[in-house]
Amino acid sequence: MQVRIRAKGETLVVQMRGELDHHAATGLRMEIDAKLAENKIKNVLFNFRDVDFMDSSGFGMILGRYKAVREKGGKVLACSLRPPVRRVFELGGLTSRIPVFGTEQEALDDLWGGEDG
Amino acid sequence: MQVRIRAKGETLVVQMRGELDHHAATGLRMEIDAKLAENKIKNVLFNFRDVDFMDSSGFGMILGRYKAVREKGGKVLACSLRPPVRRVFELGGLTSRIPVFGTEQEALDDLWGGEDG
Amino acid sequence: MTSGGERMDNYLKLEIPAKSRNEAFARVVVAAFAAQADPTIDEISDVKTAVSEAVTNAIIHGYENNPSGTILLSATLAGRRLEITVVDYGVGIEDVEMARQPLYTSKPELERSGMGFTIMENFMDEFSVVSLPGQGTTVTMARVFDGSLPGKPEQPYGREA
Amino acid sequence: MTSGGERMDNYLKLEIPAKSRNEAFARVVVAAFAAQADPTIDEISDVKTAVSEAVTNAIIHGYENNPSGTILLSATLAGRRLEITVVDYGVGIEDVEMARQPLYTSKPELERSGMGFTIMENFMDEFSVVSLPGQGTTVTMARVFDGSLPGKPEQPYGREA
Ligand SMILES: Nc1ncnc2c1ncn2[C@@H]1O[C@H](COP(=O)(O)OP(=O)(O)O)[C@@H](O)[C@H]1O
Numbered sequence: 001m002q003v004r005i006r007a008k009g010e011t012l013v014v015q016m017r018g019e020l021d022h023h024a025a026t027g028l029r030m031e032i033d034a035k036l037a038e039n040k041i042k043n044v045l046f047n048f049r050d051v052d053f054m055d056s057s058g059f060g061m062i063l064g065r066y067k068a069v070r071e072k073g074g075k076v077l078a079c080s081l082r083p084p085v086r087r088v089f090e091l092g093g094l095t096s097r098i099p100v101f102g103t104e105q106e107a108l109d110d111l112w113g114g115e116d117g
Numbered sequence: 118m119q120v121r122i123r124a125k126g127e128t129l130v131v132q133m134r135g136e137l138d139h140h141a142a143t144g145l146r147m148e149i150d151a152k153l154a155e156n157k158i159k160n161v162l163f164n165f166r167d168v169d170f171m172d173s174s175g176f177g178m179i180l181g182r183y184k185a186v187r188e189k190g191g192k193v194l195a196c197s198l199r200p201p202v203r204r205v206f207e208l209g210g211l212t213s214r215i216p217v218f219g220t221e222q223e224a225l226d227d228l229w230g231g232e233d234g
Numbered sequence: 235m236t237s238g239g240e241r242m243d244n245y246l247k248l249e250i251p252a253k254s255r256n257e258a259f260a261r262v263v264v265a266a267f268a269a270q271a272d273p274t275i276d277e278i279s280d281v282k283t284a285v286s287e288a289v290t291n292a293i294i295h296g297y298e299n300n301p302s303g304t305i306l307l308s309a310t311l312a313g314r315r316l317e318i319t320v321v322d323y324g325v326g327i328e329d330v331e332m333a334r335q336p337l338y339t340s341k342p343e344l345e346r347s348g349m350g351f352t353i354m355e356n357f358m359d360e361f362s363v364v365s366l367p368g369q370g371t372t373v374t375m376a377r378v379f380d381g382s383l384p385g386k387p388e389q390p391y392g393r394e395a
Numbered sequence: 396m397t398s399g400g401e402r403m404d405n406y407l408k409l410e411i412p413a414k415s416r417n418e419a420f421a422r423v424v425v426a427a428f429a430a431q432a433d434p435t436i437d438e439i440s441d442v443k444t445a446v447s448e449a450v451t452n453a454i455i456h457g458y459e460n461n462p463s464g465t466i467l468l469s470a471t472l473a474g475r476r477l478e479i480t481v482v483d484y485g486v487g488i489e490d491v492e493m494a495r496q497p498l499y500t501s502k503p504e505l506e507r508s509g510m511g512f513t514i515m516e517n518f519m520d521e522f523s524v525v526s527l528p529g530q531g532t533t534v535t536m537a538r539v540f541d542g543s544l545p546g547k548p549e550q551p552y553g554r555e556a
Pocket residue numbers: 056287291292295296297322324325326327333334338339340341346347348349350351352371
């Protein structure tokens with residue numbers, strides 16, 4: 001899996017490409033946690049646009065970040081879920097904890113709207 | 118492998134897509150021979166544009182058609198070879214027996230030019 | 235040879251070491267094998283997910299991330315019915331009933347979600363686990379590629395009340 | 396455990412029946428396995444061709460198209476060196492030297508070109524055949540993914556006089 005991680009204001013945008021399984025999740029978890037330890041990051045947005053596969057290990061990694069970020073008062077969001085990924089999100093009840101958006105921009109708008117209001 | 122076989126005048130144009138191995142060659146051989154038995158067909162043009170793999174079984178099938186067609190006074194031609202297919206053609210010395218063209222049109226022009234002259 | 239035997243169209247038996255990069259490899263192998271039976275994209279995606287869960291469990295739980303462990307993956311195709319077996323010779327499971335509960339995991343510290351068995355059960359038509367503590371675990375699952383949703387090949391779209 | 400042992404990064408052992416549709420399957424399996432070592436497109440294409448030849452020979456010659464025969468394909472990856480073994484328990488080869496000659500085939504009626512062994516030899520760095528008549532045939536071949544042409548990993552482009 002290929003990953004690009006950028007900071008957009010207080011939000012870390014994690015753009016993934018490929019298959020999010022245990023092998024990929026193990027590496028990605030460490031990368032994200034290193035960035036989370038940095039300065040001003042509060043929220044994490046997972047962009048699934050180019051992810052065509054996720055299993056329960058990927059699910060566990062997302063849930064783990066959700067718990068860590070929430071403890072520090074931040075939010076975890078997801079966007080651009082394809083059907084196979086959405087299926088696993090729903091089966092595990094992740095959609096009731098993590099807001100899911102159609103596009104990255106919609107997710108960021110929601111966060112920034114929330115900050116203004 | 119997917120195949121489309123058309124008659125263009127006296128020439129059978131065999132357009133292939135996929136991998137030309139023993140499994141594919143076995144079926145294709147029968148299809149071509151059935152058409153060759155028909156009426157006015159004299160020549161065979163193999164269009165390799167969408168063939169990304171050929172092994173010695175595909176090679177043997179081409180060589181077999183070459184021999185059968187030549188016996189009846191016709192020609193076998195090939196066009197649009199990709200590098201992996203060209204490699205096998207050359208290793209087996211097929212390029213010295215079967216004229217290879219860049220495009221289907223060039224091959225047909227050559228045949229028709231020959232008929233006129 | 236014998237009459238009444240199940241028609242077996244193809245099979246594979248694969249042995250691979252318990253390395254996490256083989257999770258993706260196992261998915262490719264099963265997807266390429268299953269392709270012969272012309273599954274839909276959703277069907278192949280479900281099967282890949284279930285295989286990924288079983289192989290990952292063998293690596294993480296069965297062998298506790300020791301890559302010298304051996305995983306056996308076998309698959310048979312009879313018509314459009316795909317059966318898959320994943321075997322490890324690892325630590326085994328004391329209480330299979332408990333292990334199968336959604337959200338149950340023995341390794342929360344590894345951020346396991348406890349959803350592996352639940353996914354296998356929901357994404358396949360048939361699913362079973364046999365395990366002997368200290369000897370290993372065998373997961374067997376099957377899916378019929380008939381375009382219906384998993385778990386209900388005879389009555390597509392008919393389960394919801 | 397032992398010192399001086401060759402570093403083995405990954406392996407697979409695959410058993411499949413001698414069916415011609417498994418020729419393509421064997422190629423996919425080896426290509427997916429080899430992908431870990433980052434081969435070039437040409438390298439992977441050469442390896443797929445060599446595997447296709449060996450598996451096809453097992454089916455056509457070893458088992459004379461009897462699909463109840465069993466083919467064992469194994470592969471190991473040590474760094475960027477891929478070694479592949481294809482085994483059948485079929486009729487075997489009386490005279491391996493003759494069989495290896497370019498254009499030699501015992502089945503011209505099947506339109507075999509006699510180029511299979513020649514392709515394996517030319518597309519891989521190392522190649523050997525061991526066969527016992529009546530017992531079967533083992534083909535072993537290796538390729539190092541270093542971007543050089545096959546057969547000459549140490550001196551790329553250097554063979555022609
Ligand atoms: N192959 C296995 N070997 C040993 N234990 C296993 C195996 N597969 C599953 N288990 C046990 O069953 C539990 C539940 O598995 P699962 O539903 O896949 O969730 P998870 O992998 O997230 O823990 C695991 O936590 C583990 O204790």
